[in-house]
Amino acid sequence: MAQPFTLPDFYVPYPARLNPQVEAARSHTKGWARRMRMLEGSGVWEERDLDAHDYALLCAYTHPDCGAEELALVTDWYVWVFFFDDHFLELFKRRPQVREGAKAYLDRLPAFMPMDLAEGFPEPRNPVEAGLADLWARTVPSMSGGWRSRFAEATENLLNESLWELSNINEGRIANPVEYIEMRRKVGGAPWSAGLVEYAARAELPDSVAGSRPLRVLRDAFSDAVHLRNDLFSYQREVEDEGENSNGVLVMERFLGCTTQEAADAVNDLLTSRLHQFENTALTEVPGLCAEQGLDPARTAAVAAYAKGLQDWQSGGHEWHLRSSRYMNEQAAGSEPGGFSVPGTGIRFTRRAERARLRSHSHRPGQRVGPSLLPEFQLPYPVSLSPHLDPARPRCVEWGRRMGMLQPQPGRPLSDIWDEHRLAGYDFPLCSAGLDPDATPQELDLSSNWLTWGTYGDDLYPALYGRGRDLAGARAATERLSLFMPLDGSGGPEPRDALERGLADLWARTAGPMSQRDRVVFRGTVEDMTASWVWELANQAQHRIPDPVDYIEMRRLTFGADMTMRLSRIRHGETVPEEVYRSGTIRSLENSAVDYATLLNDLFSYQKEIEYEGEVHNGVLVVQNFFDVDYATGVALVDALMNSRLRQFQHVVSHELPVLCEDLGLDSGTRAVLDDYVRELQDWMAGILHWHRGCRRYGADDLRAGTGAAPWRLGGPTGLGTSSARITELLAG
Numbered sequence: 142m143a144q145p146f147t148l149p150d151f152y153v154p155y156p157a158r159l160n161p162q163v164e165a166a167r168s169h170t171k172g173w174a175r176r177m178r179m180l181e182g183s184g185v186w187e188e189r190d191l192d193a194h195d196y197a198l199l200c201a202y203t204h205p206d207c208g209a210e211e212l213a214l215v216t217d218w219y220v221w222v223f224f225f226d227d228h229f230l231e232l233f234k235r236r237p238q239v240r241e242g243a244k245a246y247l248d249r250l251p252a253f254m255p256m257d258l259a260e261g262f263p264e265p266r267n268p269v270e271a272g273l274a275d276l277w278a279r280t281v282p283s284m285s286g287g288w289r290s291r292f293a294e295a296t297e298n299l300l301n302e303s304l305w306e307l308s309n310i311n312e313g314r315i316a317n318p319v320e321y322i323e324m325r326r327k328v329g330g331a332p333w334s335a336g337l338v339e340y341a342a343r344a345e346l347p348d349s350v351a352g353s354r355p356l357r358v359l360r361d362a363f364s365d366a367v368h369l370r371n372d373l374f375s376y377q378r379e380v381e382d383e384g385e386n387s388n389g390v391l392v393m394e395r396f397l398g399c400t401t402q403e404a405a406d407a408v409n410d411l412l413t414s415r416l417h418q419f420e421n422t423a424l425t426e427v428p429g430l431c432a433e434q435g436l437d438p439a440r441t442a443a444v445a446a447y448a449k450g451l452q453d454w455q456s457g458g459h460e461w462h463l464r465s466s467r468y469m470n471e472q473a474a475g476s477e478p479g480g481f482s483v484p485g486t487g488i489r490f491t492r493r494a495e496r497a498r499l500r501s502h503s504h505r506p507g508q509r510v511g512p513s514l515l516p517e518f519q520l521p522y523p524v525s526l527s528p529h530l531d532p533a534r535p536r537c538v539e540w541g542r543r544m545g546m547l548q549p550q551p552g553r554p555l556s557d558i559w560d561e562h563r564l565a566g567y568d569f570p571l572c573s574a575g576l577d578p579d580a581t582p583q584e585l586d587l588s589s590n591w592l593t594w595g596t597y598g599d600d601l602y603p604a605l606y607g608r609g610r611d612l613a614g615a616r617a618a619t620e621r622l623s624l625f626m627p628l629d630g631s632g633g634p635e636p637r638d639a640l641e642r643g644l645a646d647l648w649a650r651t652a653g654p655m656s657q658r659d660r661v662v663f664r665g666t667v668e669d670m671t672a673s674w675v676w677e678l679a680n681q682a683q684h685r686i687p688d689p690v691d692y693i694e695m696r697r698l699t700f701g702a703d704m705t706m707r708l709s710r711i712r713h714g715e716t717v718p719e720e721v722y723r724s725g726t727i728r729s730l731e732n733s734a735v736d737y738a739t740l741l742n743d744l745f746s747y748q749k750e751i752e753y754e755g756e757v758h759n760g761v762l763v764v765q766n767f768f769d770v771d772y773a774t775g776v777a778l779v780d781a782l783m784n785s786r787l788r789q790f791q792h793v794v795s796h797e798l799p800v801l802c803e804d805l806g807l808d809s810g811t812r813a814v815l816d817d818y819v820r821e822l823q824d825w826m827a828g829i830l831h832w833h834r835g836c837r838r839y840g841a842d843d844l845r846a847g848t849g850a851a852p853w854r855l856g857g858p859t860g861l862g863t864s865s866a867r868i869t870e871l872l873a874g
Contacts, residue, residue, distance in 0.1 A: 144469055145377055146390075146402040149409035151370070152416060152494035157456040157487030162209040163201035169213040170197055170220050177272045179224045185231055186224065193466040196220050202457030203334075204450070207341040214279055215341050221272040222299070222330055228269055229303055230383065243307055244804065247300050253277060254293045256286065284340060287348040292336040302328035302725065309386045312796070317785035319736060320729065321392045322365055322690055327725070328387065329371070331364030338454060344446035350434050354672070355426035356444070358691065362419040363451040365690060367458055369412040373405055374468035396785065407768075411689070413494045414767065416455070417501070418688040423448050425679070433616075456487055500766055501686045506755030510772060512841040513747040516780040520737075520787065522823040524831040525578035526571075529585050533570040537589045544646065545639035546597050553638070555604045559597065566837030566848050569593045575828020576705065577821070587650055588708070594643040595670060595701045601640060602674045603681070603754070610682040612675065619671045626664045628657065651708075659711050666704040673698035677758050686757045686766045693736060696760065700742070702735040709821050716814045718805075726793060726801040733790040734822045738829045740783045744776065745839040749849050794819055 160166075171191060174180055180188050200216040207215070233243040252263050253273040258281065265271035281289050302324055309316065316324065326332055339345045350356055372379075372389035379385035389411075394404035427448060431441045463470050482489045527533075541547055541564050549557040573580065573588035580588060606615035618640075625633040625645040630653075636642035644667075652660050673695055680687055687695070697703065710722060721727060743750075743760035750756035764782075765775035798819070802812050833839065843849035 144471060145381065146405045148373060148470070149406050150491045150493065151409065151459060151489060152413045152491050153456055153459055153487055153489045154416060154420070155452040155456040155488065156483075157202060157460040158205035158453070160201035160205045160207065160212055162212045163197055165209050166197040166201060166212045166216045167195075170216045173217050173275075174220050174224070177221075177268050177275065179220070179268045179272065183224075183228075183268055185227050191220070194223065195461075195465055196223060198464065199458065199461040202460045203454040204338075204341040205453055205457065211341050214276070215337055217272075218276055218280075218337055221269070221276055222333070224272065225269050225300070228267070233307055240304065240307060240311070243304060247303065250300050251293070251297055254289075254296060256289055256293070258282070280340065285345060285348075287351065288336070288339060288345050291351065292333070295330075295333040295336050298327035299330045299333050308796070308800075310384065313386070314792070315386050315395050316392055317782070317789055318392055318396055319693055319782070319786060320733070320789050321387070321389060323729075323732070324725075325368045325387065325389070326361060326364045329364065329368040331367040332360055334367065334454060335360045335363060335451060338450035339447060342446050342450035344443045344450055346444065346447060347434075347436060347440045350430055350436070350444070353430055353434075354676070355422055355430045356447075358422045359419060359427065359448060359451060361690075361694075362415045362422065362688075363455065366412050366415040366419065366455060369408050369415070370459060370462065373408055373412075374462045374470055376401075376405070377469040378467070396781070410493070410497065410767065413491075413497060414688045415690065417494075417498055418691050419451070421683075421685070425683070460487055497767075500769065501688075502684055504684070504686055504757055504762070504766070506751075506757075507753075508751060510748055510752050513745055513749075513839065514773060514776045515744055516776060518741070518830060519784055520826055520830055522827040524575050524827040525824065526831075527574035527578050527580050527585050529580070529582045530570055530574040533574070533582065533585045533589055534565070534568065536586055537570050537593060538564050540586070540590050541593055541597075544594075544643040546593070546643065550638045553605060555608065556601065556638075558600050558604050563848050564593070566843065567593075567596065568832070568836045569596070571835055572828060572832035575831045576825050577709075578824060578828075587647070588705075590643070590647055591651075591701075591704070591708075594640070594647055595704070597643070598640050598671065599674060599699065602678060607678050607681050610678075612678055612682060615675050615678050619675055622671055623664070623668060626652070626667060628660050628664065655711060663704070663707050663711065666701075666707050669698045670701045670704055680757060684757070686763060689763050689767050692758070692760065692763045693739075696739045696743075696758075697732065697735045699758070700735065700739045702731075702738070705825070706731060706735075706822075709818065713814050713818070717811055717818075721801070721805065721807070721811075721815070724801055726797045729797065730790060730793045730819070730822065733786040733793065734826055736786045737783050737790070737826055740779050740786075741830060741833065744779060745833045747772075747776075748841060749839055749844055753844055753849070790822075 171188070174186075174191055175188075180186055180191060196219045197212075197216045200212055200219055204212060204215055229243070229246070232246065233240075249263070249266075249270065250273060253265075253270055254277050255262070258278060262274040262278075263270075265274055284292075308314075346356060369389050376388055376390045379388050380391050385391075389408045390401065390404045393399070393407045394401055397404060397407065399407075427444060431444055436444065462468050538561060541559070542561065546559055547561055547564065569592040570585065570589040572592055573585050577584065577588060602615060606612065606618075622641065622644055625636070625641055626648045627633055633645055633648075636645050652663070655663065676695055677699060710717075740760045747759055747761050750759045751762060756762075761772070761775040761779050764770070764778045765772065768774070768778065770778070798815065801807075802815070807815075837843045838849050840849065
């Protein structure tokens with residue numbers, strides 16, 4: 142059968158090495174698979190299938206340095222996971238309307254991963270259950286409780302999100318790109334593979350840093366690159382033979398309306414971008430994390446070994462895809478003119494990859510772009526405004542004045558970013574009145590003040606810390622903000638500036654009625670938002686346009702979306718079980734709504750950020766950079782992505798949310814609360830659009846009048862005789 146496209150030239154920056162224990166692993170794992178009844182008689186594989194797929198070769202390439210015993214066990218894990226994928230395909234994916242049986246099949250599997258082996262296992266009913274019980278019992282004795290919990294969660298995600306794939310197949314639905322990346326991480330299994338890297342490389346992550354942004358980004362960038370590479374090699378088998386809808390090339394083909402070859406090239410560009418993100422995080426964020434958290438040499442070495450293990454997996458996985466009969470791999474060695482390979486290593490640098498790297502650091506700030514181009518927004522939800530809006534407006538300005546936001550901060554040059562006219566024009570009560578039209582006057586004031594505080598901080602950080610590239614000062618200031626959100630109801634230290642004073646005031650008014658659990662969670666959302674301001678400064682210091690996936694995920698935090706949504710949830714009390722809010726369905730609902738709103742903001746704020754502020758954090762600019770297209774094309778692509786996220790929101794409401802309620806057996810009262818939450822999210826999107834159209838922050842006239850943004854400046858004074866001014870600014874920061 143002819144290949145549907147020519148495989149692109151892959152960027153492979155790490156050497157591929159083969160574990161010398163590969164033959165021993167082949168022999169062992171064949172015997173193990175036979176004992177687990179995965180071969181003859183399983184209805185899925187024969188011995189020749191296992192030989193042809195050669196999972197021992199995969200593991201020997203992806204874990205080149207581990208011992209024979211570890212390699213054998215890891216290989217058994219991969220035999221199990223690929224057998225599960227094919228077993229689930231045969232039982233359920235090839236047959237329509239079998240979701241109930243598929244759910245029952247998946248619901249049994251977590252019982253075979255007890256945190257304490259003394260709890261025992263149920264009696265296995267099939268090879269998947271038997272294999273999981275055997276592997277769990279052989280693996281977990283050498284691993285900590287933290288690893289067991291992380292790995293069990295990754296395994297459950299991998300298993301349970303198979304229902305998402307099954308539902309899309311049954312509905313003939315193809316995901317949008319953002320949805321696909323998020324779901325593929327779970328169903329594709331690479332986060333699960335990262336857990337096995339910890340085991341095989343003896344590089345278990347310390348619990349204190351395992352959930353940190355740098356290590357989460359390492360894992361996610363690794364996972365996305367693994368999955369996108371697999372999508373390119375497996376398109377023919379998955380899409381043309383098995384009728385799969387879950388393939389990145391197909392997703393890009395439908396979203397962009399392009400040829401299969403063009404879609405494959407776009408997927409490869411995204412794969413390259415995720416590898417660039419991995420490299421950037423490993424070099425610029427991980428070392429600082431180890432130092433800031435005070436990790437001892439042994440733990441620091443474990444983190445480094447983990448990063449190296451993920452690199453080994455990338456290159457080893459690529460080599461295996463080139464050789465396995467499971468995939469389309471003709472003419473995959475790399476043929477781009479100008480590409481460069483290192484003989485005998487598998488390392489390959491491509492001209493296309495290096496152009497993309499250079500482009501992300503070559504944006505010229507302060508370009509004249511003219512008024513922001515706005516599409517015809519297709520949001521179908523009408524806006525409703527609180528009747529308490531008008532009196533809330535002067536109260537919001539007065540609050541900002543009392544907190545000190547309308548004057549320079551003592552000893553802080555360049556901190557006079559707002560005045561009364563600007564704050565009134567920003568009209569945060571208008572936004573709050575649309576976000577929550579049923580709010581009481583007190584609730585409207587509180588919401589308006591949170592929006593004021595968050596926007597003030599977002600505007601202040603570049604002025605105080607961005608121009609001098611004072612990342613250390615920004616981190617210290619951010620850590621100090623947590624002191625003003627005490628969990629025990631006590632008072633914090635004396636505020637030193639308007640940002641601290643405003644947070645102390647808001648926390649006292651917000652956290653008082655909360656339960657202890659809600660305080661912990663809500664403080665986490667505020668800390669996530671403030672930490673994202675430092676992430677923006679770090680990119681600005683590198684003069685680096687973010688990777689598209691990292692941008693989308695961090696933009697949710699810079700926007701403060703989790704914070705405002707958490708306030709809404711808290712008002713619902715404990716009617717809705719926490720497991721519902723943690724479900725993939727609710728996260729999909731919320732993320733699609735948030736992405737619509739953040740991209741909407743990027744469209745309105747393009748001129749303000751690109752021309753007046755010299756920003757690199759704008760979704761349109763990110764798209765322009767990634768696809769190497771002009772402004773108008775970038776706007777069209779962002780508009781298409783927004784609309785696809787809106788359709789996903791509507792799909793979740795119509796199809797996935799009722800299934801979640803049915804699966805969890807939620808009563809009518811809980812379902813009514815969830816219905817209200819959906820309407821709140823609809824109000825949230827409609828209110829944000831209405832505010833952008835009505836405030837004086839983004840329009841060309843506002844910017845010319847100086848009410849929307851300060852003129853762009855880089856690095857403060859430069860040139861002969863200005864070093865003392867720079868030193869004064871840094872000390873003041």
